Amino acid sequence: MSTVDATIGWDRLIEHDRVHGSLYTDPAVYEAELERIWYRTWVFVGHVSEVPEPNDYVVKSIGPQPVIMSRDKQGEIHLLLNRCTHRANLVCDAARGNSSAFRCPYHGWTFSNTGRLLGYPFNSGYDGREAKRELGLGRVPRVEIYRGFVFGSFADDGPTLLEHLGDAREALDRLVALSPSGELDLSAGWLQHKVKANWKMLVENETDGYHPQFVHSSIFSVAKSGIGDLYGEESTALSRDLGNGHTENDLRPEFRRIDQPLGWFGTTPDRVPGYVAQLEAANGAEKARELMIDGSPHVMLFPNLFIAEIQLFVIQPLAVDETVQHVTAVQYKGSPDMNRRMLQQTIGSVGPAGFLLADDSEMYERNQRGVHARSPEWVVLKRGTHRERLDENGHVVGDATDEVPQRAIWKHYRSLMEAGS
Amino acid sequence: MSALPLNLDRLLEVQQFVYREARLQDEHDYDGWEALWADDATYWVPANGDAIDPTREMSIIFDNRSRIATRVKQLKTGKRHAQAPPSRTRRVVSNVELLADDGEELLVGANFAVYESRERGLTVWAGRSTYRLRPTGDGLLMAYKKVELVDNDRAIYTLAFLI
Amino acid sequence: MDVGEVVSEFAAVALSIDHDGNGPRLRIEDLKTGHVGYLDALELETLAWLPEGALHPLLDPSLHRWRKPAAGGGTH
Numbered sequence A: 001m002s003t004v005d006a007t008i009g010w011d012r013l014i015e016h017d018r019v020h021g022s023l024y025t026d027p028a029v030y031e032a033e034l035e036r037i038w039y040r041t042w043v044f045v046g047h048v049s050e051v052p053e054p055n056d057y058v059v060k061s062i063g064p065q066p067v068i069m070s071r072d073k074q075g076e077i078h079l080l081l082n083r084c085t086h087r088a089n090l091v092c093d094a095a096r097g098n099s100s101a102f103r104c105p106y107h108g109w110t111f112s113n114t115g116r117l118l119g120y121p122f123n124s125g126y127d128g129r130e131a132k133r134e135l136g137l138g139r140v141p142r143v144e145i146y147r148g149f150v151f152g153s154f155a156d157d158g159p160t161l162l163e164h165l166g167d168a169r170e171a172l173d174r175l176v177a178l179s180p181s182g183e184l185d186l187s188a189g190w191l192q193h194k195v196k197a198n199w200k201m202l203v204e205n206e207t208d209g210y211h212p213q214f215v216h217s218s219i220f221s222v223a224k225s226g227i228g229d230l231y232g233e234e235s236t237a238l239s240r241d242l243g244n245g246h247t248e249n250d251l252r253p254e255f256r257r258i259d260q261p262l263g264w265f266g267t268t269p270d271r272v273p274g275y276v277a278q279l280e281a282a283n284g285a286e287k288a289r290e291l292m293i294d295g296s297p298h299v300m301l302f303p304n305l306f307i308a309e310i311q312l313f314v315i316q317p318l319a320v321d322e323t324v325q326h327v328t329a330v331q332y333k334g335s336p337d338m339n340r341r342m343l344q345q346t347i348g349s350v351g352p353a354g355f356l357l358a359d360d361s362e363m364y365e366r367n368q369r370g371v372h373a374r375s376p377e378w379v380v381l382k383r384g385t386h387r388e389r390l391d392e393n394g395h396v397v398g399d400a401t402d403e404v405p406q407r408a409i410w411k412h413y414r415s416l417m418e419a420g421s
Numbered sequence B: 001m002s003a004l005p006l007n008l009d010r011l012l013e014v015q016q017f018v019y020r021e022a023r024l025q026d027e028h029d030y031d032g033w034e035a036l037w038a039d040d041a042t043y044w045v046p047a048n049g050d051a052i053d054p055t056r057e058m059s060i061i062f063d064n065r066s067r068i069a070t071r072v073k074q075l076k077t078g079k080r081h082a083q084a085p086p087s088r089t090r091r092v093v094s095n096v097e098l099l100a101d102d103g104e105e106l107l108v109g110a111n112f113a114v115y116e117s118r119e120r121g122l123t124v125w126a127g128r129s130t131y132r133l134r135p136t137g138d139g140l141l142m143a144y145k146k147v148e149l150v151d152n153d154r155a156i157y158t159l160a161f162l163i
Numbered sequence C: 001m002d003v004g005e006v007v008s009e010f011a012a013v014a015l016s017i018d019h020d021g022n023g024p025r026l027r028i029e030d031l032k033t034g035h036v037g038y039l040d041a042l043e044l045e046t047l048a049w050l051p052e053g054a055l056h057p058l059l060d061p062s063l064h065r066w067r068k069p070a071a072g073g074g075t076h
Helices: A003-008 A027-038 A161-177 A199-206 A217-222 A252-258 A273-283 A285-294 A336-349 A357-370 A404-419 B008-026 B030-034 B065-076 C041-048
Strands: A018-020 A043-047 A056-062 A065-071 A077-081 A096-098 A101-103 A110-112 A117-119 A142-146 A149-153 A191-195 A238-243 A246-250 A298-301 A305-308 A311-319 A322-329 A378-380 A396-399 B037-046 B059-064 B088-101 B106-118 B121-136 B139-149 C002-007 C012-018 C025-030 C036-039
Touching (some): A027 A311, A043 A056, A077 A149, A161 A238, A161 A298, A191 A357, A199 A311, A217 B065, A246 A404, A252 A285, A273 A285, A273 A336, A322 A336, A322 A357, A396 A404, B030 B065, B059 B065, C036 C041
Parallel strands (some): B037 B139
Antiparallel strands (some): A018 A378, A056 A065, A056 A096, A065 A077, A238 A246, A305 A311, B037 B059, B088 B106
């Protein structure tokens, strides 16, 4: 039980339409979050296309935990802790590689890429009774893959990945449906963008439809972008609570109203004829047109995977006031003309120098400084409470600029924090 | 790479150009900086190493000339929050070396250290720039600038001032 | 990158460096059957240090190729 449980209580800090500022600044809250969210629930780790070949591996993370994602010779994916079971040295140093075994640089202990301890130097120094079987690399006990997205959970039991994703799994279906081959290729590498802000500032901002016209007005005004209008007072787009802390800005109502294939991506079919032909061949012309109208999802999967149409962000907390956003471009396996455009648009928009994300990041850091001020103590999330409604699937929705997603995130957050106390 | 025969006038011209660019960047003279670029220019800040393929992999910046113009226009709106107010920066550019001269363009290398002060605190940026400079009737123009940050394979803070 | 062929009266293999994965691997193609295997750097270094006779168990023709499938399908 943390000091928060004992002295304050989560119900006092998290109300339906406001939350207490200390949730972003209190190190005890952060420590409790690691145990109850990051080391318990399903967290996105990587994509199968990052380890395409047998014996490929990449160094990943679950919050501050260093994780190796490996593919063994049989093709199975493993999530191993990057910590030698002897004296705790980091086993893998390179960001990626191909090896059937990992050898610790400190004393040469050698592990298979499935985590099994294969042996160590000068074995006469051990009496032969030590159990090699018990000295394999630590592992993330539960690994599940949906549509190529690899998630890990440090909890031995609990909801399955599909139970955790619930209706939000459709976001991954919609994302993959736009790839004519039915597969994504996330091998363009990740930018790592560091901010001095609490991780929840980022999660809340991803599906905040209220900020774009303010935070991003500089780029909208010089780059003829239609994004701003999607998040205006007149927009028919919806903000949605998908359950389990997953949230969405559903822009499809606007795209359907505008009825322009690939309008969601700011382009037209004649600019990417190869992609359009592939999508039509795979789906038929009618379905392909629907896909090109509806576009790619804008969904935040709690707690760390943000699908932002043509980009994927992974949120990694490192301290109560320090967070890294990893971001890469969505690439459809086998669609070079579309991929080239998605990559170049992504490079322009995101990361430390991005036209959009540099300004979001400035807001995160300003928020973090502001929330230390003593009064009024609370962060207000009331926007649109009077016009919330249920959609045909029973999900709470609001207007494009409403704070339905933020309330949904905190509702789920509170349930996780209370469950762990 | 072996040394070129020493052409002092050329070297001084190159040095003055590199120093002028640094001053225009530090003083947020966005128009002055943009005027240094050739019409077909490329401005590249790679990520995850210096030898990646920017047409297939993520970069921190990979601007063609039109995107350089957009970058400058965004800064000039005054609402580019990551640079409103602008960072106070001062940079030291050193080890300026003329690496090659093919008669059309000069290949120039230089190291830099930038001190950036914002509300967050003081951030140090260091790395190496490689330029392709094109002599014209109006002096040198940048046809290409590649900025290799020493920490481009790690998590870095927002980089919205001109690097 | 092609390294070359190693041929004897008993076997013939073509060697190349494969870069399809996250790191380079030696690709070994059995020229008689077309079967392909890979060895990574740590495995190759290990081979360089193999003591005399260490490969003999692996050279047993019935270890993994010319044998009846074991119950349960495993070979070890």
